[in-house]
Each structure stands twice: as structure tokens, then as C-alpha cells.
Amino acid sequence: MVRQNAVDCLHTLLCIQLRYAGFAPDHTDESLTRLKGLHSGLHQSDGQLLFRTCSEIGQVIAKCLPQDQLSVLLFMLFEGLADPLTHCSSAASVIINTLIRVRGASLGDQVPEVLEVLHIRLQSISQEQVKASVLQTVSLLASQNLSAVISSLLTYPLPFDKQMAEMWQSLAGDTTLARKSMEFLTEKLNRQLPYDEKRESMLRKNVTRFATLQPLLVTCALSELLSAGESAEAVSVLYPHLFSSLLSRVGSSVGVRLPKDPPSNYVSKERRAQSRLPKTLDVCSCSVEALKALTARGKDQEVLRIMNEEGGWDLMKIPESHYRGVSILARAMSRHGASHLSSIVEQLAPNLSSPYEGQRITVAAFFGELLSHRVTSDLVLTETLLSSLLPCLVDTSTVVRMLSIRGLGNAAVGASLKIHKYSTNLLSAMIAGMDEKDDPDDLITLEAMSGLSKVLAQLEENSVQPILINIALRIRPFFEKDKDEVRAAAFTVFGNLSRFGDGQSKADFVEQIHSSLVSLLLHLNDSSEEVVKACKFTLRSVAPLMGSENISAMFRKHLLEEAILHYGEFINDLAKHIISDFPEKINFYIMGNVSFFKSTWPEIRGNAVMFTGFLLGNLSQEEVQSVSLEHVCGAIILLLRDGVPSVRIKAAEALSLLHEL
Structure with a gap:
């Protein structure tokens, strides 16, 4: 009633x-x-x-x-x-x-x-x-x-409370609405300034980055939308667009601090008191969680598994390891998300010109890792990726340049069947990368050498012959670099060049071997195990080209990678073969050793004077006439006053071998 x-x-x-x-x-x-x-x-x-x-x-x-x-x-x-x-x-x-x-x-x-x-x-x-x-x-x-609903919901404070999270998730209930909402939010995200930079003082170079509030709110809103199971159908349509936008957002969030208090005109007076962001909120974590939610909603379970097992999500949040996390994601996507890659690459490529370094680092790392996988060649993406990374070789960011060099080198692995098509550009890039001046940590140099080795391994002789000697000359200065990894990489590249040394340029390349042999032999007793292994590999590789069966057999027998080398005995026996097989090079090798008497490394000074002593000690009276003995003896005597006892001992031992001369 x-x-x-x-x-x-x-x-x-x-x-x-x-x-x-x-x-x-x-x-x-x-x-x-x-x-x-x-x-x-x-x-x-x-x-x-x-x-x-x-x-x-x-x-x-x-x-x-x-x-x-x-x-x-x-x-x-x-x-x-x-x-x-x-x-x-x-x-x-x-x-x-x-x-x-x-x-x-x-x-x-x-x-x-x-x-x-x-x-x-x-x-x-x-x-x-x-x-x-x-x-x-x-x-x-x-x-x-x-527009009115989303703009209004974006005025609520972070972190969203339970009711606000549910209101965002309600937008996923209808597929068309979910798609339009995600498109609206990603457009906002891509269009807005991700952070403000504040210099601590006029005299300091340190710049602090504070996240702008709107993109942070949009990121969290997308995360809520993606957490709703009903959004799956819309995600399947928008996946490449969402992925590229959120990955770029992660790149511009790394190392960014929470925004300062929002402007007074941004929220209502009633809500302003709630607008102070909690210190527990992390800008980059919000972005990573949104990307993670997208991966889950896109049903990329294998991608999620790889990222979780290898700690990719956590690596992405840390500035120093960010690009490693992105590389893991790219590797996982190349194996289990190939259907989306063409569209993702197309949408990410413009971000290599982004004014934000973090975004350029992210995309360079993603593209660089993709190039190491055959799927990019199968999808006809190799040329697009290479043409995108080549301009980045002059980027203002050292990390972007390093990642670009790495990516170009990776092309030798992922596109090995087509490497001849790109060999000229790749070799030029690697050689230029080795000469990088603004590279205090040698990151670019190391990647260039590593990439050069990868490219050389895939090329035929006719592709390398015209620049073989040029590469050999460019690589030699790195034999004496302070950083162990650089020396090891340089020696390895020289060893890889030996594959091309038996052609038209053989005579010239053999001269490069003789010019580099003293350095290789001295660093065979280097303090770095990595350098020692590289020298063993290179000496085994170049020995057949030298024309001495005795030396080649000796290197094959004693320079196995894991074998223990009795250095003094080895050098003494080698000196005898050098004297026997290369009499015209005796003075050249002795003077080469003398040039290392001023090395900054005591072990190298000791190795050099020992090698000199064995060479001189095994010479006959007639052969010694070709040596500037007075100069060499004077240099050895100077080492008797070396500040390191082991060097003085080896200098004295070297002089004792000369008593019959």
C-alpha cells in the first residue's frame, strides 16, 4: 500500500x-x-x-x-x-x-x-x-x-583509498568505456611534463627531480584500471600503446622524488589537508607497478615469470641498474611477447629523441636487447632498430651512447644472416666508439670492443680486409689501459682479427703481430686473470700466422685457458725460439721490452726486464752485435733502484745472465 x-x-x-x-x-x-x-x-x-x-x-x-x-x-x-x-x-x-x-x-x-x-x-x-x-x-x-569524470577523479589524493580505487576500477566494467578511459589517460600521460628540476644551489651541478602531480595520479589511475579483470578485452586491443606509454613513464620516473605540496588551486580546500603525499610512496614504484599490472592483464605470464625470477622489476627502479631491468623485460618480450613487438617498437622509437634522458636510456636499452634476438629479424625490425639507434651515438648521455653501441653490436647475434648488409655501418660505429673521449668509466669503449668482436665473428674476409690494419692500429693503444676489462677486451679483439690475417693483408698483419707480441707476452703474467685469459687466446690465435712452427706448438701446448703457466720457464724457452726463428727481430723485441721498463705496473716492469735478460742471455757473441747493448744495460741498471723489491730482484737476475757477453 x-x-x-x-x-x-x-x-x-x-x-x-x-x-x-x-x-x-x-x-x-x-x-x-x-x-x-x-x-x-x-x-x-x-x-x-x-x-x-x-x-x-x-x-x-x-x-x-x-x-x-x-x-x-x-x-x-x-x-x-x-x-x-x-x-x-x-x-x-x-x-x-x-x-x-x-x-x-x-x-x-x-x-x-x-x-x-x-x-x-x-x-x-x-x-x-x-x-x-x-x-x-x-x-x-x-x-x-x-573527460569531466576522469579529471574530477584525478583531484583525489594519493594513495587512493579503497573507495576511490573501486571508482577507478568501475571504468573497466564496460569494454568501450575501459578503452576510451585508457586512451584518455595515456594521452594525458604522454603529453604532460613528468618532473620539475630544481638545482640545489647556483654553484652546485646536482639537480633534484621532483615528479609533477598529474602524471603521477594518471599512472596510479591506470594501475587501478589495469588491476580490474574486466579490463582484459580493452587491454588486448591497446596493449602496444599502453606498454610503450608505461615503459616510457617508468624511464622518466627513475630517480625522481615525490612532488612538493600541490598548488593551492589544484584541489578544494576540504581536500587540501589530505593532499600531502606519504613518504612511503615511491614515484618509480608506482610506474613499475602499472607496467607490471599491464603485463599481468595482457596474460603474458611467461614475461611476468622471467621478470620476477630475475628481479627485473626491482632493477628497473634503481637508476644504476635501470637499463638492466629493461633489458630483461626486452629479452622476455622477444621470447614470449613477439606478437606485440612491431607496434611497440613503432611507438617507442620517437622517445629516442625525448628531452628526458631517462626515457632515452629506457628505449635504447629495450631496442638494444631486442637486436640480440632472432625474432627481430623474423619480424623485419632489424633495420628499424638500427636506424633508430645510430643517431643515438651522438647523444649527450653517456649511458644512451653506451646502450646504442651495445645494441648495434647485438645485431651481429640477432641478425647474423643479414650482417653483411649492415657491416659497414656497424664496423664504423664500433671503431668510432673505441675512440670515445667523454667516457670516464670506459663504458662505451668496452661495449664497442665487445660489439666489434661480435661483428667480426659473423663477417667474411672480404668485408674486413680493407680496414683490417686500421682496426689493428686502433686497438693497440688499449693494451696498456689502466682498466683490466679494457685491456682484456682489446687483446680479445686483436685475437679475433687473426681470422682475417691470412689473406691479401697477411704481410702487414704479421707486422702488427710482431709489434704487439711483447705487450701480449708481458700481460700474459698480468695481475688480472681476465687479461691473462685474453692474452692466451690471442697468442694461440695469431701464432699460426707468424710462420714459426716451434712457437705455434709452444703456444698450443702451454697457453690453454685454464692451464697453470710457469711464466719464467715459458719466457726463457720462447726467447730461444725467437732468436732461432726471427733473428732479424731480436733487437726489435729487446727494445720493445725496454720501453716497458717505465710501465706503471711493477709486474709488467718485472716481466719486461726478465724477458730482456732471457733474450740477451741466449744470444751468441755474434748475435749480440746487433743489439744496442750499452743502452739496454743502462736501462736495466736503472731498474736496480726501482721502488718495488720484486722488480729490483728481476733486474739483478737479468744482469747476471749477461756475464758472458
Whole structure:
């Protein structure tokens, strides 16, 4: 009876409204007639029937209610959402949704106020059915006022509370709305400044980066949307676009601090007190979590597994290891996400020209790792990736240049069957990279040498012959670099060149071997095990070209990678073979050793004077005439005053070998 009286009252009110609108007393309105016919459904207790009845009542109201009364009615109905009677709160929610479905487009200016009331109501609603209906209200409102709804939701403080997270997730309930919402948010993300830079003082070079609030909010909003299972269908359509946007966002978040307090005009006075971000919130972690959520929603379970097992997500958050985490992600995507790679590469490529170093580092690392996998060749991406990375060789960032060199070298692995097509550009890039001046940690030099070795391993003789000697000359200065890794890499490259040394340039290359032999032999007793292994490899590689079977056999026997070498005995025996097989080179080798008497490394000075002593000690009276003995002896005597006892001992031993000369 109460329900029937309520509908009758509503009918009377709407009739009065028609009279105010100027209709005649006998005017018949179809909607009001339909309202009268709902009496029978009001007596039923069936939930579905009551739902349909309330929905029809809402449609009648939506059609008849004047625009200036719509918002008043809505806000009164919002009060009913918290009614303790289940049927009342449910009826209120059904009518609200019906009104918004029909008339929601006209509420544009009132969207923030509506959302604020709904956010408050969600905190007190205990009935799941009503709660779901309220979240549907948000979804319906967004489907008609997308920009206004998203802009309003982005004014709420971080981290989002449970109710706000649910409101964001409600946008994923409809596939079309989910897709439009994600497109809207990613467009915002790509368009806005990711951080502000503040110099600590005019005299200091250190710059602190503070995240701007809007992109941070957008990132968290995307994370919430992607966490909703209903977003899967929209994600399947937008995956490359979302992936490239979020990966770029991660790149511009690394090492970025939380934003300072938001401007006073950004949020309402009521909400300003809540707007101070908690210190536990991490800018980069928010971005990584959004990317991780995308990977999960995109059903890339194998990518997730690899990233989790190898710690890729955590590596991405740390500035020093960020590019390593990105490389792991690229490797995982090349194996298990190949269907998306062409579109992802296309969308990421413009970010190599980004004004933000972090984004350029991220994309260079991603592209560089892709080039080491055959799938990029299969997808015809090699040329695109190479042409994208080549301009980065002059980037202002050392890390970007290093990653670009690494990527170009990786092309020899991923596109080995097509390497001849790119060999000229790749070799030029590697040689130029070795001469990098602004490279204090030798990162670029090391990558250039590593890449050069990879490229050389895939090329035929005719591709390398024209520049063989040039490469040999360029590599020699690195034999004496302070960094162990650089020396080892340089010796390894020289060893790899030996594969091309038996052709037209053999005579010239053999001269390069003789010029480098003293350095190779001295570093065979280097303090670095890595350098020792590199020298063993190179000496074994170049020996067949020297034309001495004795020396070649000696190197094959004693210079096995893991074998223990008795250095003194080895050098003594080698000196005898050198004297026997290369008599015209004796003075050349002795003077080469003398040049190392001023080495900064005591072990190399000791090795050099020992080698000199064995060479001189094994010469006959006739052979010694070709040596500048007085100069050499004077240099050895100077080493008797060396500051390192082991060097003085070896100098004395060398002089003792000369007593018969």
C-alpha cells in the first residue's frame, strides 16, 4: 500500500508539472499512463520484478522532470543510498542509474559534486548490491562525461583509498568505456611534463627531480584500471600503446622524488589537508607497478615469470641498474611477447629523441636487447632498430651512447644472416666508439670492443680486409689501459682479427703481430686473470700466422685457458725460439721490452726486464752485435733502484745472465 501511494503521489506531482509546463488539464501523457500501470508490480517481493518496476519509474521521471530539478532530485536520492531498509536503498540506486543513463549527459558541470557525494556514500554502504550499483553510477556518468569524470577523479589524493580505487576500477566494467578511459589517460600521460628540476644551489651541478602531480595520479589511475579483470578485452586491443606509454613513464620516473605540496588551486580546500603525499610512496614504484599490472592483464605470464625470477622489476627502479631491468623485460618480450613487438617498437622509437634522458636510456636499452634476438629479424625490425639507434651515438648521455653501441653490436647475434648488409655501418660505429673521449668509466669503449668482436665473428674476409690494419692500429693503444676489462677486451679483439690475417693483408698483419707480441707476452703474467685469459687466446690465435712452427706448438701446448703457466720457464724457452726463428727481430723485441721498463705496473716492469735478460742471455757473441747493448744495460741498471723489491730482484737476475757477453 505504501509503495502504491508513493507512485500515486509521484503521478500527481508529474501531472502538476505538466500543467506548469502549459499542457491542458485533459492532456494525456503516455509516460504517466505507463506509471499508473505499474501498480501490479509494486506488490511483488521478487527482486528482479521490483528492479524492473523501479527502472520503469526512473524512465518516466527522466522523461518528465525539468532540467533544473534533475540535480536536486539526484542529490536527494543519493541520501537514500544509505537507507537502512534494503529495498529503499536498492530502489534509490536503480532510479539514480536510470536517470543518469537517460539524462547524465546534461550533468557535465556537476560531475565533481556528484562524484564527491558518491565517494562519501561508498564509505558507509554495507550492502554489496547497492555498492555495485553506485559503482555502476560512476561508470554510466563516465560513459557520457568521460573527460569531466576522469579529471574530477584525478583531484583525489594519493594513495587512493579503497573507495576511490573501486571508482577507478568501475571504468573497466564496460569494454568501450575501459578503452576510451585508457586512451584518455595515456594521452594525458604522454603529453604532460613528468618532473620539475630544481638545482640545489647556483654553484652546485646536482639537480633534484621532483615528479609533477598529474602524471603521477594518471599512472596510479591506470594501475587501478589495469588491476580490474574486466579490463582484459580493452587491454588486448591497446596493449602496444599502453606498454610503450608505461615503459616510457617508468624511464622518466627513475630517480625522481615525490612532488612538493600541490598548488593551492589544484584541489578544494576540504581536500587540501589530505593532499600531502606519504613518504612511503615511491614515484618509480608506482610506474613499475602499472607496467607490471599491464603485463599481468595482457596474460603474458611467461614475461611476468622471467621478470620476477630475475628481479627485473626491482632493477628497473634503481637508476644504476635501470637499463638492466629493461633489458630483461626486452629479452622476455622477444621470447614470449613477439606478437606485440612491431607496434611497440613503432611507438617507442620517437622517445629516442625525448628531452628526458631517462626515457632515452629506457628505449635504447629495450631496442638494444631486442637486436640480440632472432625474432627481430623474423619480424623485419632489424633495420628499424638500427636506424633508430645510430643517431643515438651522438647523444649527450653517456649511458644512451653506451646502450646504442651495445645494441648495434647485438645485431651481429640477432641478425647474423643479414650482417653483411649492415657491416659497414656497424664496423664504423664500433671503431668510432673505441675512440670515445667523454667516457670516464670506459663504458662505451668496452661495449664497442665487445660489439666489434661480435661483428667480426659473423663477417667474411672480404668485408674486413680493407680496414683490417686500421682496426689493428686502433686497438693497440688499449693494451696498456689502466682498466683490466679494457685491456682484456682489446687483446680479445686483436685475437679475433687473426681470422682475417691470412689473406691479401697477411704481410702487414704479421707486422702488427710482431709489434704487439711483447705487450701480449708481458700481460700474459698480468695481475688480472681476465687479461691473462685474453692474452692466451690471442697468442694461440695469431701464432699460426707468424710462420714459426716451434712457437705455434709452444703456444698450443702451454697457453690453454685454464692451464697453470710457469711464466719464467715459458719466457726463457720462447726467447730461444725467437732468436732461432726471427733473428732479424731480436733487437726489435729487446727494445720493445725496454720501453716497458717505465710501465706503471711493477709486474709488467718485472716481466719486461726478465724477458730482456732471457733474450740477451741466449744470444751468441755474434748475435749480440746487433743489439744496442750499452743502452739496454743502462736501462736495466736503472731498474736496480726501482721502488718495488720484486722488480729490483728481476733486474739483478737479468744482469747476471749477461756475464758472458
